Amino acid sequence: MTLTLIALENPTADFAAVFTRNALPGAPILIGRQRLDEPQLGAIIINNKISNVCAPDGVATAEKVCAAVGDLLDIPASAILPSSTGVIGWSLPAEKMLESLPAVLPGLQRTSILPAAEGIVTTDLYPKIRRAEVGGGSIVGIAKGAGMIEPNLATMLVYILTDIAVPRAALRAMLPRVVGPSFNSISVDSDTSTSDTVALVSSGQVPCEDLAAFEAALATVCSDLAEDVVRNGEGVRHVLRVAISNAPDEITARQLGKAVVNAPLFKCAVAGNDPNVGRLVQAIGKHAGSLGTGSIDLSKLRLHMGGIEIFANGVFQLNPQKEQALVAHLKSAELYASIVPADGIYAAAVDYPPHERCVEISIDLGTGSAAATVIGGDLTHEYVSENADYRS
Amino acid sequence: MTLTLIALENPTADFAAVFTRNALPGAPILIGRQRLDEPQLGAIIINNKISNVCAPDGVATAEKVCAAVGDLLDIPASAILPSSTGVIGWSLPAEKMLESLPAVLPGLQRTSILPAAEGIVTTDLYPKIRRAEVGGGSIVGIAKGAGMIEPNLATMLVYILTDIAVPRAALRAMLPRVVGPSFNSISVDSDTSTSDTVALVSSGQVPCEDLAAFEAALATVCSDLAEDVVRNGEGVRHVLRVAISNAPDEITARQLGKAVVNAPLFKCAVAGNDPNVGRLVQAIGKHAGSLGTGSIDLSKLRLHMGGIEIFANGVFQLNPQKEQALVAHLKSAELYASIVPADGIYAAAVDYPPHERCVEISIDLGTGSAAATVIGGDLTHEYVSENADYRS
Numbered sequence: 001m002t003l004t005l006i007a008l009e010n011p012t013a014d015f016a017a018v019f020t021r022n023a024l025p026g027a028p029i030l031i032g033r034q035r036l037d038e039p040q041l042g043a044i045i046i047n048n049k050i051s052n053v054c055a056p057d058g059v060a061t062a063e064k065v066c067a068a069v070g071d072l073l074d075i076p077a078s079a080i081l082p083s084s085t086g087v088i089g090w091s092l093p094a095e096k097m098l099e100s101l102p103a104v105l106p107g108l109q110r111t112s113i114l115p116a117a118e119g120i121v122t123t124d125l126y127p128k129i130r131r132a133e134v135g136g137g138s139i140v141g142i143a144k145g146a147g148m149i150e151p152n153l154a155t156m157l158v159y160i161l162t163d164i165a166v167p168r169a170a171l172r173a174m175l176p177r178v179v180g181p182s183f184n185s186i187s188v189d190s191d192t193s194t195s196d197t198v199a200l201v202s203s204g205q206v207p208c209e210d211l212a213a214f215e216a217a218l219a220t221v222c223s224d225l226a227e228d229v230v231r232n233g234e235g236v237r238h239v240l241r242v243a244i245s246n247a248p249d250e251i252t253a254r255q256l257g258k259a260v261v262n263a264p265l266f267k268c269a270v271a272g273n274d275p276n277v278g279r280l281v282q283a284i285g286k287h288a289g290s291l292g293t294g295s296i297d298l299s300k301l302r303l304h305m306g307g308i309e310i311f312a313n314g315v316f317q318l319n320p321q322k323e324q325a326l327v328a329h330l331k332s333a334e335l336y337a338s339i340v341p342a343d344g345i346y347a348a349a350v351d352y353p354p355h356e357r358c359v360e361i362s363i364d365l366g367t368g369s370a371a372a373t374v375i376g377g378d379l380t381h382e383y384v385s386e387n388a389d390y391r392s
Numbered sequence: 393m394t395l396t397l398i399a400l401e402n403p404t405a406d407f408a409a410v411f412t413r414n415a416l417p418g419a420p421i422l423i424g425r426q427r428l429d430e431p432q433l434g435a436i437i438i439n440n441k442i443s444n445v446c447a448p449d450g451v452a453t454a455e456k457v458c459a460a461v462g463d464l465l466d467i468p469a470s471a472i473l474p475s476s477t478g479v480i481g482w483s484l485p486a487e488k489m490l491e492s493l494p495a496v497l498p499g500l501q502r503t504s505i506l507p508a509a510e511g512i513v514t515t516d517l518y519p520k521i522r523r524a525e526v527g528g529g530s531i532v533g534i535a536k537g538a539g540m541i542e543p544n545l546a547t548m549l550v551y552i553l554t555d556i557a558v559p560r561a562a563l564r565a566m567l568p569r570v571v572g573p574s575f576n577s578i579s580v581d582s583d584t585s586t587s588d589t590v591a592l593v594s595s596g597q598v599p600c601e602d603l604a605a606f607e608a609a610l611a612t613v614c615s616d617l618a619e620d621v622v623r624n625g626e627g628v629r630h631v632l633r634v635a636i637s638n639a640p641d642e643i644t645a646r647q648l649g650k651a652v653v654n655a656p657l658f659k660c661a662v663a664g665n666d667p668n669v670g671r672l673v674q675a676i677g678k679h680a681g682s683l684g685t686g687s688i689d690l691s692k693l694r695l696h697m698g699g700i701e702i703f704a705n706g707v708f709q710l711n712p713q714k715e716q717a718l719v720a721h722l723k724s725a726e727l728y729a730s731i732v733p734a735d736g737i738y739a740a741a742v743d744y745p746p747h748e749r750c751v752e753i754s755i756d757l758g759t760g761s762a763a764a765t766v767i768g769g770d771l772t773h774e775y776v777s778e779n780a781d782y783r784s
Contacts, residue, residue: 023690024677054673056707088670089708148657148674152682189656191671192678264581264656264771265540268779278480279583281446282540285416286584290544298415315448316481340736344773379656380780381736384773387660 001049001086003097004119005069005104006159008203011042011079016171018179020196021152026051027058028082031066032197035081036172041201042079044159045069047097048122048144049086053194061094068098072105085144085157085195086122113161117142120157123386126352128228134217137164137206143225147234147387149188150262151179151196156229158183158198160221164214165204174215175200182222185254186375188233189383190262198222230375231335231353235346235383238270238333240376241358247365252296253372256363259287261376270359271378273334275326277303277310277318284363300366305329307360333359338381346385393441393478395489396511397461397496398551400595403434403471408563410571412588413544418443419450420474423458424589427473433593434471436551437461439489440514440536441478445586453486460490464497477536477549477587478514505553509534512549515778518744520620526609529556529598535617539626539779541580542654543571543588548621550575550590552613556606557596566607567592574614577646578767580625581775582654590614622767623727623745627738627775630662630725632768633750639757644688645764648755651679653768662751663770665726667718669695669702669710676755692758697721699752725751730773738777 017036019029035041045065052058066080073080084092107115117127121144128143141160149156166174179198200218208214231239242260247253260266263283269276280303288296303311306329308322336349358375409428411421427433437457444450458472465472476484499507509519513536520535533552541548558566571590592610600606623631634652639645652658655675661668672695680688695703698721700714728741750767 021681022674022677023680023685023688024673051670053670054703054707058707087668088674089668089710090670148671150678152678191655191657191674192681194674194677263583264775265583265779268776271776272780274780276479276481278443278445278482279540281416282414282480282583282586285414285586286542286544288415289413289584293415296415311446315446315450318481338736340734342732344730344732378780379776381773381776383656384660384663384771384776387657388664388666388770388772 001047002119003100003104004046004116005043005108006116007043007073007108008201011040011075012202012204013040014166014168014171014202014204015041015200016168016175017197017199018175020193022192022194024054024194026053026084026195027062028052028084029195029197030059031062031082035078038078040079041081042075043069043073044081044083044199046083046120046157047092048120050084050090050092051086051088051195052084052092053088055089055091061092064094065097068101072101081199083157083197085120088194113140113142120144123147123234125232125348128225128232130221130224130228132217132221134213135164135206135209137162139164139217139221141221141225143229145188145229145232147189148191148193149186149229149233150190150192151183151186152192156193156196158225160200162202163205164202164208165206166202166208166211166214170211171200171202174218178215178219178222181372182219182226185373186226186230187258187261188230188236188377227375230377233377234386235380236377237335237338237380237382238330238378239358240270240361240378242361242363242374242376244363244365245371246368247370248368250370250372253370254374256284256287256296257372257374259283260361261374264379267379270330271380273327273330275323275330277305280361281311297367302364302366304362305360330359333357345389346381348382393439394511395492395496396438396508397435397500398508399435399465399500400593403432403467404594404596405432406558406560406563406594406596407433407592408560408567409589409591410567412585414584414586416446416586418445418476418587419454420444420476421587421589422451423454424473427470430470432471433473434467435461435465436473436475436591438475438512438549440512442476442482442484443478443480443587444476444484445480447481447483453484456486457489460493464493473591475549475589477512480586505532505534512536515539515626517624517740520617520624522613522616522620524609524613526605527556527598527601529554531556531609531613533613533617535621537580537621537624539581540583540585541578541621541625542582542584543575543578544584548585548588550617552592555595555597556600557598558594558600558603558606562603563592563594566610570607570611570614574611574618577765578618578622579650579653580622580628580769619767622769625769626778627772628769629727629730629772629774630722630770631750632662632753632770634753634755634766636755636757637763638760639762640760642762642764645762646766648676648679648688649764649766651675652753653766656771659771662722663772665719665722667715667722669697672753673703689759694756694758696754697752722751725749737781738773740774
């Protein structure tokens with residue numbers, strides 16, 4: 001287990017957070033929701049390996065850790081946000097954590113967020129950090145993935161820090177707006193973690209001259225981190241970017257995109273560089289059918305993959321040349337070639353993404369003016385090995 | 393491609409069918425819905441390999457095949473139900489099919505349905521046939537799976553034949569009732585085929601003395617076939633039987649069961665004989681959370697696996713002895729041990745199920761009196777190989 005401490009030089013009133021909508025959330029989520037009512041936030045204490053979900057006395061244990069951190073930093077426990085990720089069902093080793101905490105303090109430094117980004121990971125292959133400069137200050141965010149990722153109006157563990165002075169109320173209005181098209185528009189495996197958290201904290205050191213510019217920069221950091229989370233999703237070898245256009249409304253568009261990136265047979269086809277676009281059409285029809293007749297008008301449906309038209313006027317638009325081009329597009333977006341292991345336990349053959357390309361899918365509904373983009377991954381032997389061959 | 397012909401000695405008015413709710417259905421589904429209005433059904437012509445979905449002139453091609461079958465049997469094309477399963481997006485090879493049809497006729501026989509059950513399969517490992525005797529006659533059903541299986545108010549290809557005389561109106565009232573708790577309560581991979589069909593045909597040769605007994609027998613045939621479809625689901629090594637009890641209503645219960653059998657991380661844990669019940673709790677919480685606060689009351693949730701209590705009073709009820717017993721239960725339900733292949737392409741190591749055991753999961757909501765049982769499978773390397781390593 002790694003303990004990660006993010007401490008402000010001075011506690012701030014300007015912080016915001018959104019949490020998982022999973023109906024059986026972890027103890028840190030229950031506490032975090034209460035912390036939103038506190039006047040100040042001074043630190044975030046994060047552990048990996050054990051998520052502290054539905055464990056006996058889970059809330060009391062997390063509060064004990066917060067109290068110990070508060071004692072060390074000389075701030076109240078109520079100014080500490082706890083966060084945990086890892087196995088669901090196990091209890092936190094409270095005594096060992098309390099013993100270890102004093103050793104964490106000397107590690108605090110102000111030069112790099114990299115140790116924190118490295119400290120919070122579980123099955124992630126690499127740390128995820130994104131930064132934007134805006135108005136003389138900056139926004140920096142870190143995230144952990146890598147499985148149980150389909151955030152539902154909240155997300156995985158993400159911490160975003162800024163020196164730009166943005167008041168609490170503005171941060172809290174802004175965070176849901178930027179989370180919608182970023183963390184809420186991704187899915188690795190359709191599973192929603194019990195620990196999802198996005199926290200946004202302003203130290204207030206640089207005056208904010210342009211709130212809209214700040215929000216735009218924040219949106220960029222969130223979108224970039226969200227794509228990072230998918231690119232490093234468990235077993236992901238292809239990132240899928242599904243752009244839905246001319247939809248009746250944004251929610252319809254986003255849900256349709258989610259249905260596509262969560263369709264296991266289409267995900268498997270992508271993993272195999274197989275342009276089996278029949279499975280893409282199946283996924284769209286499944287979703288529309290599940291909503292009931294007439295809920296989504298597919299009569300004007302047009303589909304492209306890698307810029308190649310594959311469906312229009314109610315029928316497929318395919319030929320052998322297009323299929324070859326689709327295979328080439330799929331291969332160009334592959335992050336690494338799968339290596340057949342002697343022991344059957346597949347592992348990702350990269351430790352850092354070699355490129356930022358995606359399998360580009362465009363779904364034009366032709367019935368409105370709304371749009372959304374959803375990011376997802378393929379379904380691979382590496383995912384199954386990660387999740388079936390040992391406990392993570 | 394195999395062509396399978398099911399022909400009645402005399403056309404019957406007594407037939408029923410339910411079809412996929414996928415919003416982009418195949419040409420045979422579009423035709424089949426019209427056939428329900430026809431006065432009589434005389435035959436069903438089925439091909440595998442190509443599903444005839446959204447292919448140019450797909451309906452015209454299927455009608456051509458029906459006309460040719462009608463000519464051979466001396467009945468109108470409108471008395472022929474066409475059915476296709478296989479790759480989505482390709483066109484049927486109409487000319488070759490028409491040339492082959494005359495050779496199908498001599499194969500018609502009345503002794504065994506096995507050739508038909510073998511003829512309709514695609515990635516299935518074995519034919520699926522179930523039979524019930526009732527009131528001096530019998531009901532026999534055949535089914536094909538094995539992937540793209542989460543029927544939505546209809547199902548995969550299933551043909552149920554009976555000599556019991558049950559009028560058309562009664563058959564059509566009965567079929568949706570028996571399909572609900574059988575084919576609509578299973579999922580292999582959450583994907584809904586564009587070709588799902590259940591057809592029920594009575595030859596009327598044996599008078600029906602007890603309609604309720606007939607419906608009960610029909611329900612048994614459907615439930616047995618539905619479980620067969622999952623047990624032979626692509627890559628399935630463990631069948632999961634999720635019994636939801638004390639739920640507020642049956643739909644809530646069934647949807648919760650579906651959420652559990654479709655949760656990829658839990659499915660992977662089962663595949664690995666890993667009693668990672670945290671992922672089961674995650675799946676339940678994800679589903680309840682996605683429906684919105686208060687939609688499902690989880691305050692009285694009790695969970696058992698293999699008869700062992702694992703969750704009650706808001707916390708896990710686990711200890712090392714229980715974990716060992718859970719592993720033993722998972723292993724006892726495994727259909728075969730996975731064999732690591734030298735070329736990385738996993739294949740099922742059985743050609744017929746060695747037992748009918750399931751991973752038994754019980755979800756007691758404690759808030760009502762409704763119940764439902766949902767059947768699903770695990771997520772394995774065999775599934776990924778089947779669907780990523782070559783086109784099926």
